[in-house]
Amino acid sequence: MNRRVLRRWISNFMVGLMIVAVILAVLPLLFILINLVLKGASSLSFDFFTKLPVPAGETGGGVAHAIVGTLLIVGLGSLFGVPLGIGAGIYCAEYPGSRLTKVTRFVADVMNGTPSIVVGVFAWTWIVARQKHFSGSQEAPRWQC
Secondary structure, three states, X not given: OOHHHHHHHHHHHXXXXXXXXXXXXXXXXXXXXXXXXXXXXXXXXXXXXXXXXXXXXXXXXXOHHHHHHHHHXXXXXXXXXXXXXXXXXXXXXXXXXXXXXXXXXXXXXXXXHOOHHHHHHHHHHHHHHHHOOOOOOOOOOHHHO
């Protein structure tokens, strides 16, 4: 068996092995999704999306506050972020050699590479934690501020 045939056989074997690994990894997720759809689809209704939450332990309730809160956050974020992003893009296109353009592109690259959970924890620490609105105790744990 020459070298080329051996390499092709090993390559095909490894591709097959990876396909088996992907199937083994996705199969449990598929079972979870099927179980979720079968058991949870009956709970979805118009009332679930439009009613307010109920206290723990009571049946019924909905997620109206979560939907409205999400729409407010996305709307306000878009209201500030879209014009700023378009303006920065236009500036970078019009003045490509500018020092501010280089800084803007660097900051954009850093933000694109930063996981959103890190940005969320940073924003929570500097904005939410300073408001002192905590559920439970009135004092934030020392590591949060």
